[in-house]
Amino acid sequence: MTLITEVRLRRVLDSRGNPTVEAEVTTESGGFGRAAAPSGASTGAHEATSLPASEAIASAREHAVPRIEGQVYAGDQRSVDAALRAADGTESFDEIGANSAVAISMAAATAAADTLGAPLYQHLGGAFRGNEFPTPLGNVIGGGEHAAEATHIQEFLAAPVGAPSVADAVFANARVHGAVGEILAERDVAAAKGDEGAWAPAIDDSEAFEIVAEATEQVAGEVGFDIGFGLDVAATELYDADEGVYRYGDTERTPDEQIEYVAGLVDEYDLVYVEDPLDEEDFEGFADLTDQVGSETLICGDDLFVTNTERLDRGIEAGAANALLVKPNQIGTLSDAFDATERAVENGLAPVISHRSGETEDTTIAHLAVATAAPFVKTGAVGGERTAKLNELIRTEETA
Numbered sequence: 001m002t003l004i005t006e007v008r009l010r011r012v013l014d015s016r017g018n019p020t021v022e023a024e025v026t027t028e029s030g031g032f033g034r035a036a037a038p039s040g041a042s043t044g045a046h047e048a049t050s051l052p053a054s055e056a057i058a059s060a061r062e063h064a065v066p067r068i069e070g071q072v073y074a075g076d077q078r079s080v081d082a083a084l085r086a087a088d089g090t091e092s093f094d095e096i097g098a099n100s101a102v103a104i105s106m107a108a109a110t111a112a113a114d115t116l117g118a119p120l121y122q123h124l125g126g127a128f129r130g131n132e133f134p135t136p137l138g139n140v141i142g143g144g145e146h147a148a149e150a151t152h153i154q155e156f157l158a159a160p161v162g163a164p165s166v167a168d169a170v171f172a173n174a175r176v177h178g179a180v181g182e183i184l185a186e187r188d189v190a191a192a193k194g195d196e197g198a199w200a201p202a203i204d205d206s207e208a209f210e211i212v213a214e215a216t217e218q219v220a221g222e223v224g225f226d227i228g229f230g231l232d233v234a235a236t237e238l239y240d241a242d243e244g245v246y247r248y249g250d251t252e253r254t255p256d257e258q259i260e261y262v263a264g265l266v267d268e269y270d271l272v273y274v275e276d277p278l279d280e281e282d283f284e285g286f287a288d289l290t291d292q293v294g295s296e297t298l299i300c301g302d303d304l305f306v307t308n309t310e311r312l313d314r315g316i317e318a319g320a321a322n323a324l325l326v327k328p329n330q331i332g333t334l335s336d337a338f339d340a341t342e343r344a345v346e347n348g349l350a351p352v353i354s355h356r357s358g359e360t361e362d363t364t365i366a367h368l369a370v371a372t373a374a375p376f377v378k379t380g381a382v383g384g385e386r387t388a389k390l391n392e393l394i395r396t397e398e399t400a
């Protein structure tokens with residue numbers, strides 16, 4: 001029934017206006033799935049390879065499509081992903097590109113769900129998925145690699161941890177985004193938006209902390225539930241490896257000072273979540289910080305782990321974090337993303353399913369978050385490619 005009869009690939013636009021890979025998979029009984037690869041700007045050094053879209057498509061057509069069409073069942077995700085790995089032959093998808101691989105992997109899952117007549121989260125999560133829904137982390141102010149001349153810290157994330165439902169959480173995050181805009185206007189600060197739709201004002205990080213604290217408190221008062229906030233420091237982008245310092249404009253911090261700084265922020269602002277507080281190679285620094293504040297907040301590895309179970313194992317051994325960011329395109333297949341998620345959960349790390357800064361209207365990660373019962377999903381607060389996922393979460397909550 002779910003035998004794949006056709007795989008089509010094409011270039012489509014992502015939210016930055018760059019070409020990306022879209023895949024369409026058709027099954028023998030007429031099931032259909034479509035998915036597109038996202039792309040990062042602050043990418044980790046150890047991520048799987050993203051090739052230029054036309055190169056990735058040409059190579060996947062030559063090497064992967066013939067191994068899949070007429071040979072692999074979409075309902076058997078592991079065999080789809082094994083065929084992609086066999087077609088490629090490298091660890092990092094250097095040959096067909098992780099962008100082709102992930103688009104085909106996700107389109108096959110969607111085609112299987114369609115063939116079986118089940119929602120994607122149900123197909124991926126199975127009959128014993130449970131009733132958990134993720135809390136969305138909403139990017140409300142940001143800079144770093146996602147916007148020029150804005151904050152040094154890449155993302156300030158609203159975290160509506162007290163929301164009674166996904167829908168309440170989604171609307172609360174959008175409201176915090178709106179409140180931040182109003183506070184910026186009151187302060188006469190002009191602000192464009194960055195790649196993920198967050199405000200990107202030319203203010204110091206310290207002012208951004210003040211504004212986000214005020215906005216989350218204000219909206220929490222309006223909606224009547226707790227809204228905390230968190231950060232994606234994306235510290236690799238701030239780290240000068242030659243000098244061994246983190247640079248925030250003219251301010252420099254040694255790795256020890258960086259740990260002290262972040263630990264201080266966790267205390268001062270009751271941060272519920274801190275992603276990539278240190279350079280992607282500093283497992284020990286991560287472990288030190290997790291030791292200090294891990295009982296109060298989530299210390300999450302994005303560039304540190306790149307959704308890779310080998311790097312995650314190293315992190316588990318070192319006690320480097322208590323949360324894992326899961327981005328399927330960092331590793332190339334849904335099977336690999338599931339394996340990393342499962343390994344994290346088995347070892348007491350919270351999985352956080354995430355978008356990329358360059359996105360499409362693809363909604364697979366919303367389903368992945370529900371399927372894996374992840375406690376958090378990071379997929380922005382506003383903007384069409386972000387609301388595609390957020391609105392899918394709202395629909396899913398109604399039907400699950």
Ligand SMILES: C=C(OP(=O)(O)O)C(=O)O
Pocket residue numbers: 039040041042043044145232234302354355356357358
């Ligand atoms: C979403 C992120 O940004 P990018 O996709 O640019 O890596 C991130 O760093 O978590």
Ligand SMILES: [Mg+2]
Pocket residue numbers: 232234275276302303
């Ligand atoms: Mg990150």
